[in-house]
Amino acid sequence: MSQKNETAVLILSLLITIGLAGTGIWWLTNRSVINPGGVSPEQTFSNKSPQSEQSMEQRLSAGKKLLIPGGATAKKQEAVQAIASGNYNTAITNLETSLQANRNDPEALIYLNNARIGNQKSYMIAVAVPIGSDINAALEILRGVAQAQNELNQSGGLSGIPLKVLIANDDNNPEIASQIANALAKNSEVLGVIGHFGSDTTLAASKVYQQNQLVAISPTSTSVQLSGVGSNIFRTVPSDRFAANALSRYMLTKLQKKKAVVFFNSASSYSKSLKNEFTTAVYADGGQIGSEFDLANPNFNAADSVKDAIAQGAEVIMLASNSATIDQALQVVQVNAKRLPLLAGDGAYTAKILQIGGAGATNMVLAIPWHILADPQSNFPQTSKQLWNAEVSWRTALTYDAAIALIAGLRLNPTRTGIQQALSASNFSATGASGEIRFLPSGDRNRAVQLVTVKPGNRTSYGYEFVPISGL
Incomplete structure (x- = not known):
C-alpha cells in the first residue's frame, strides 16, 4: 500500500474511533467519575455573535434563571421559578432535594447558597464560564467557586455577611466576554470576578476590568501575554x-x-x-x-x-x-x-x-497546574470528593484558589479598590487547594507546575x- 493510502486509512480509522468514543466520553464526563480534564481553556473560541443588552441579561444569573438547563431536575427548575418570585424557602427546599439526586451540580449549589441569603446583606462576586462552548469546563470551574462559597457561608461568612455568586456565560467568545465585563463593571454590587476561561477571552475582558478598576482572577488562562496586562488582573494558574x-x-x-x-x-x-x-x-x-x-x-x-x-x-x-x-x-x-x-x-x-x-x-x-494525587497532605482532595461525590480536576482546584484569594481580599477590605490593594500587597498570602497563594507584581502566581x-x-x-x- 502506498504511503498516501496508508495515511488516508490512518486518518479515517482515527476519525471513526473518535466518533465511536465521543458518546462514551460524553456519558462518562457527565457522571460522577474521574474526569482527567475535558477541553483545554485555550481552545479556538466560540464564534457566536455579540449579544444585545436584552439577550446579555440571559447570560447572567444568581438563581432567577437556569444557565445550564441540560439535565436539570424538576425540583431545580421549580427552585429557579421560586427564586424569581422571591419565594426563597421553597427554593431552598427544592434545591436541597435536587442536590440529593445530583450532588455533582455546582449551579444548583450556588443557587442554593444564594437562596439562603435571600434579601440579606451580602458581598457579591461573579464567575465567567464558557457554558455554550465547553459545558464540562464550565462545570469544573463552577465547582471550585461553589465549594469556596459553600464553605465560607457555612462557617458564618465574612463577619456574619455571606457571599453571593453571580454566574455569567461568555461562551469563551472575546467579544461577548467584553460585553459581559462591561455589564459586571456597571453593577456596583459586583466586587470581583473569577474568569475568564481562554487566554484570548481573558485578554479581551481584562481591558474592561482594568479601565473600571475591577479585580479579575483567571484560574485557567496561561498565555504569557497576560503577564502585567493590568494592576487589576491576576491569575491562580501558572503561566x-x-x-x-x-x-x-x-x-x-x-x-x-x-x-x-x-x-x-x-x-x-x-x-x-x-x-x-x-x-x-x-x-x-x-x-x-x-x-x-x-x-x-x-x-x-x-x-x-x-x-x-x-x-x-x-x-x-x-x-x-x-x-x-x-x-x-x-x-x-x-x-x-x-x-x-x-x-x-x-x-x-x-x-x-x-x-x-x-x-x-x-x-x-x-x-x-495541579493533580489531585500530587499533594497527599492537602485536605482539598478529600473535602472536594466528599462534596461532589467525585474527584475534581485542576480547573476546579485553581478556581477554588481564585475564590479563596477574592475572599481573602474581601476580608481585608470589601471594596473593589480594597481587594486590588490587598492582592497586590507584597505580604498578601492565602491558602488554597494547591497550597499558598501569592501574586507577583505582574499578577502571575509564583507557583511551579x-x-x-x-x-x-x-x-x-x-x-x-x-x-x-x-x-x-
Missing part, C-alpha cells in the same frame, strides 16, 4: 513560562535528549505562547529546536510530519496543541508509535489522550491514567 521551563528541564536532564520538534496551533494564543516559551527554555538550557509543525494547517499530515521530524534527527516531540487541534495531536501520537518520547502542555490533558491515545500515549509527559505521565491504571475506565511524577 506558560513555568510549564515550558519544566518540560525543557525534563527533556534535557531526565530524558537526556537535546533536540525537539514542536507541534502547535498557529490560531491559538495559548499554543503559540507555550511553543515560544518552550523554544526559549530549550535554547537557554543548551538544547535545540528543529522544525515547527502547524496542526491548524489544512494540509497538515501527521505521518509526513513525524517522518520529517525523525529524518531531521529529532529526539523528542513536543505537543503544544490546544483542544481545537487535539485530534491532530492524537494522529501524531498514533503515527509516532512510541518511537520518540512525547511532551505536552495542559491542552493535551484530556480523556481522549487516555482513551484513544492509549498504549501509544504511554510515558507521555505533560505539564499541568506539576508534571504527570500516562501509565496503565484502573482509576479511569480507559485502562490508562495520568500519574504525578515525583522526585524532580
Whole structure:
C-alpha cells in the first residue's frame, strides 16, 4: 500500500474511533467519575455573535434563571421559578432535594447558597464560564467557586455577611466576554470576578476590568501575554513560562535528549505562547529546536510530519496543541508509535489522550497546574470528593484558589479598590487547594507546575491514567 493510502486509512480509522468514543466520553464526563480534564481553556473560541443588552441579561444569573438547563431536575427548575418570585424557602427546599439526586451540580449549589441569603446583606462576586462552548469546563470551574462559597457561608461568612455568586456565560467568545465585563463593571454590587476561561477571552475582558478598576482572577488562562496586562488582573494558574521551563528541564536532564520538534496551533494564543516559551527554555538550557509543525494547517499530515521530524534527527516531540487541534495531536501520537518520547502542555490533558491515545500515549509527559494525587497532605482532595461525590480536576482546584484569594481580599477590605490593594500587597498570602497563594507584581502566581505521565491504571475506565511524577 502506498504511503498516501496508508495515511488516508490512518486518518479515517482515527476519525471513526473518535466518533465511536465521543458518546462514551460524553456519558462518562457527565457522571460522577474521574474526569482527567475535558477541553483545554485555550481552545479556538466560540464564534457566536455579540449579544444585545436584552439577550446579555440571559447570560447572567444568581438563581432567577437556569444557565445550564441540560439535565436539570424538576425540583431545580421549580427552585429557579421560586427564586424569581422571591419565594426563597421553597427554593431552598427544592434545591436541597435536587442536590440529593445530583450532588455533582455546582449551579444548583450556588443557587442554593444564594437562596439562603435571600434579601440579606451580602458581598457579591461573579464567575465567567464558557457554558455554550465547553459545558464540562464550565462545570469544573463552577465547582471550585461553589465549594469556596459553600464553605465560607457555612462557617458564618465574612463577619456574619455571606457571599453571593453571580454566574455569567461568555461562551469563551472575546467579544461577548467584553460585553459581559462591561455589564459586571456597571453593577456596583459586583466586587470581583473569577474568569475568564481562554487566554484570548481573558485578554479581551481584562481591558474592561482594568479601565473600571475591577479585580479579575483567571484560574485557567496561561498565555504569557497576560503577564502585567493590568494592576487589576491576576491569575491562580501558572503561566506558560513555568510549564515550558519544566518540560525543557525534563527533556534535557531526565530524558537526556537535546533536540525537539514542536507541534502547535498557529490560531491559538495559548499554543503559540507555550511553543515560544518552550523554544526559549530549550535554547537557554543548551538544547535545540528543529522544525515547527502547524496542526491548524489544512494540509497538515501527521505521518509526513513525524517522518520529517525523525529524518531531521529529532529526539523528542513536543505537543503544544490546544483542544481545537487535539485530534491532530492524537494522529501524531498514533503515527509516532512510541518511537520518540512525547511532551505536552495542559491542552493535551484530556480523556481522549487516555482513551484513544492509549498504549501509544504511554510515558507521555505533560505539564499541568495541579493533580489531585500530587499533594497527599492537602485536605482539598478529600473535602472536594466528599462534596461532589467525585474527584475534581485542576480547573476546579485553581478556581477554588481564585475564590479563596477574592475572599481573602474581601476580608481585608470589601471594596473593589480594597481587594486590588490587598492582592497586590507584597505580604498578601492565602491558602488554597494547591497550597499558598501569592501574586507577583505582574499578577502571575509564583507557583511551579506539576508534571504527570500516562501509565496503565484502573482509576479511569480507559485502562490508562495520568500519574504525578515525583522526585524532580
